[in-house]
Amino acid sequence: METIPGVAREAAARFGDKAGVVDGERTISFAALWEAIRKAAAGFIAAGLEKGDRVAIWAPNRLDWIVGAVGAQAAGCVVVPLNTRLKGGEAAFILNRARARWVLTVDNFIGNDYRAMLAAEDLPHLERVITFGPEWDAFLAAATPDAGTDARIDAVTPEDPSDIMFTSGTTGDPKGVISGHGQTCRTFRIWTQSVGLRDDDRYLIVNPFFHSFGYKAGWLPCLMTGATIYPLATLDVPKLVDLVSAHRITMLPGPPAIFQTILATDIGGADLSSLRLSITGAASIPPALIERMRKDIGIETVLTGYGLTETCGTVSLSDAHDPADVVARTCGKPIPGIEVRIADGDGRILPAGEEGEVQVRGFNVMIGYFEDPEGTAEAIDAEGWLHTGDVGRFDEDGRLMITDRMKDMYISGGFNCYPAEIEKILQKHPDIALAAVIGVPDERMGEVGKAFVIPVAGAHPDPAEICAWAKANMANYKAPRSVEVVESLPLNASGKVQKFALKDRVKAEAAPAGGVAAGA
Known part of the structure; x- marks a missing residue:
């Protein structure tokens, strides 16, 4: 340990005078x-x-x-x-x-x-x-x-x-x-070996150090392997491209938006051929993006994974040989030495293919919440299982698939509605760039979906048309009953939509604003 x-x-002691960190000058x-x-x-x-x-x-x-x-x-x-x-x-x-x-x-x-x-x-x-x-x-x-x-x-x-x-x-x-020190180091020794980080790698760390992705999956693995650390303070794509080209960066993890932007940018004569390894995630990933990262940018190994702060940042990782569709739709297999199971609301352990709460037990599970024994006991049961609050399932090959957050789930007319699934469908609408769905009270149904959508550039989506389109493209109980077109959504620094802020906004409004009733 x-x-x-x-x-x-x-x-x-191992790497001595080798460059450890290159930070600007x-x-x-x-x-x-x-x-x-x-x-x-x-x-x-x-x-x-x-x-x-x-x-x-x-x-x-x-x-x-x-x-x-x-x-x-x-x-x-x-x-x-x-x-x-x-x-x-x-x-x-x-x-x-x-x-x-x-x-x-x-x-x-x-x-x-x-x-x-x-x-x-x-x-x-x-x-x-x-x-x-x-x-x-x-x-x-x-x-x-x-x-x-x-x-x-x-x-x-x-x-x-x-x-x-x-x-x-x-x-x-x-x-x-x-x-703890020991659990963090053990988790990321395994992570480092699994992703294949090497002492000749040059790792451009865009993910913030205040996040597990930039700290524990960022500079700590470099100390373990002798890879050189290149910190980047802000996500500036032109600067990022220049650094990759000038310093022959080999490792570049980040959310899908980074690579979508690179692919959509005229990089001139910049040479990105040194890139060999990337880990992406934190949002739904189109298989086509994985293919383009591999073929157009030339990144040989593109991985994804799943983790949360309460598990030292890591639970599962994909394999370097996984095809693009597997990388896009799954989070890989649990790292060695930990247990992951799927359970329903009654605690019944579910077989592959069935959705339930993702639960984790092992050395990567947090010591607890700081000075919060009640919160810790609520999260980690008496048998040591961390109840993640994430909904997922295993496929037939033992790969984990995350479907949604349990806390985001709402029940409409007796049916469980998972916003992530609904948002994914809504974002196929030609006028919608990004969607966030929450459950709002409804006298007849208990709760119904409300969608907040950001339009694609130049589009002027009609809420009524979107509601009708949704009914035509998903089960009726999933289709949002109201749509509000917005310029932006409340996000945290990791790019996650703050659903509680949307719910608070709806509660504070005396009447629906900017939406259209479509449940009649």
């Missing part, structure tokens, strides 16, 4: 990265941070994020990543909930002045804010690692918490998910 600082120290070797981490740990210890104290990081992808995170973990602290899109009040909720003593941040990012935002909030537990840049550099320069520092690093155990990652809040207030 390992710890994250132990992985970084081993990387320094800054390049640092694995050996120098470890020395910076030791300095950070020494600085945290000298400042009085104790084992178990929480250190939050509110910053975009950059070298300092890694040094700060692993340095805090090396001092025995627990890292609390903050979503860079949060507003002051949202960040304050997490900081107060976690009782974070320190925050590491940046001056300004995407128009946000994080220090000013923090200054405007009531943060009774927060003692210090350090800004990456000259202030952070001075903090590291003043630190003097010694035998006491190394003793503190050695005192970190695999059972100790490594981080508290707050869930995205698509269904309400975020909860703090506690993960």
Whole structure:
């Protein structure tokens, strides 16, 4: 069993002067990265941070994020990543909930002045804010690692918490998910081997470090394998293409939208032929996109997977040899050493082909929700099964297929309605670019579907026509009874629609706005 600082120290010993991180004009070797981490740990210890104290990081992808995170973990602290899109009040909720003593941040990012935002909030537990840049550099320069520092690093155990990652809040207030060093390292050793990451890979990390995809499936596997880390702070497709071409990037994971944009962009003379490996997901994936990623971009291995914050970010992965339609419609098979089952509402275990709740048991399941024993007991039963709240099924080959979120499901006239299925059909309408469906109260049916749709560029969809089209293209009980055309949908930083915000919006309206009744 390992710890994250132990992985970084081993990387320094194994890979030495090899480039560990390339962040713009800054390049640092694995050996120098470890020395910076030791300095950070020494600085945290000298400042009085104790084992178990929480250190939050509110910053975009950059070298300092890694040094700060692993340095805090090396001092025995627990890292609390903050979503860079949060507003002051949202960040304050997490900081107060976690009782974070320190925050590491940046001056300004995407128009946000994080220090000013923090200054405007009531943060009774927060003692210090350090800004990456000259202030952070001075903090590291003043630190003097010694035998006491190394003793503190050695005192970190695999059972100790490594981080508290707050869930995205698509269904309400975020909860703090506690993960341990050992389970995180074990999960991503398996992940790294399964995806085939190598020491000669150059990994462009677009996924945010505050998310498992950018942190645990991002820079941590690079430390494990010796792959070089290339952080990218924002999703800027022209810059991304330039980096891939100039630095011969080999590994580029990300949501489908990234690759759809690349394929739709005139990249001029940029050379993307170095790309060999990608992992995509977090949204429905057309098989044609997988084929184009392989044939048009030239990415030999395109994988997908399934995971959630409560499972260290990983439950299943597809195989490198899976055909495009399998990659698109399934999440692959469970990683070795864990158990996954499908159960109905009565706890009956369901066979392949039948839909129910996805439940997970094994080393990847979280320690629990931070200081929330009731929430933890609700999520993890007495036998250790995590009730994910996701609806899915196994196919005949043992591959997992995720259908929807149980919390999003609504019942109309006695029939279970799964929004993801309805949205997928609606998005086949020629005038609809994106759809989100929720259940709304109905006197006769109990609940009926309401769709919020974003039109394709230049289209002016008619709600009544969409309702009629839906009835013609799906079972009547699934067809939304009202449609509202909108310019945008409330999203979190991972691109997930915040359904609770849509439901709150409907509740707040005295009468339906922008929709059309179609249930008569």
